[in-house]
Amino acid sequence: MLPAEAVSQINNTLEKYPDSRSALLPALYIAQRHVGHLPLDALHAVATLLDLPDAHVRGVASFHVMFRDSPGGRHLVQLCTNVSCMLAASSGLLDVLKEHFGLRPGATSPDNRFTLLEGECIGECEKVPAMLVDSDVHTGLTAESIIEILARYE
Ligand code: FES
Incomplete structure (x- = not known):
């Protein structure tokens, strides 16, 4: 329904x-x-x-990884971990997400705000690392900016 x-x-x-x-x-x-x-x-x-x-x-x-068959957090975070982003240290951003938001790939944060997926290339390879939050594109991520960006999503 x-x-x-x-x-x-x-x-x-x-x-x-x-x-x-x-x-x-x-x-x-x-x-x-x-x-x-x-x-x-x-x-x-x-x-x-x-x-x-x-x-x-x-x-x-x-x-398709972006479709979920079970309830998740209020926002879906897809951090690109394809080659260009990985070379730009997106794996270090996974550590930041874990430390600051309790987020692990495939899981939902304890406060139910975010569900995190390791995503595929979103076509922003010239401005890596990149992620999608719901349908919003964020590029040129750093440890500081990813915290600041996610803080905007209630
Ligand atoms: S590899 Fe990450 S946006 Fe293309």
Whole structure:
């Protein structure tokens, strides 16, 4: 079951794509944004709206790391740990996140503010290290700036 607002946004999104398969990723984003994660009933609702097989929708949702099947923190932090970011010491930032926010990859902070994932390249390789917080891009991270940035998210 999806909130009416999510259904409306998915239907609007559908109009922008040539076929419903192309609209699947944005539809899953919308569903997750409204529900907080993607339980089976939300995946079924997306499949029904897009007239796609449930198995296809579940397969796509489970393949992509940014979709969660269980509740997480209020904000999803995806710290890029691909080659360029790793060379720019993003692994040291993982230590900072652990020390200051109690965050470990794949887990949620004790205050339920953040869920942390080690993410893939977000196309900001010239300004590494980089991360996504929800859909916000942050680049050129340092130990100091990552703390300052996350402090803005309640
Ligand atoms: S490798 Fe991190 S943004 Fe590209």
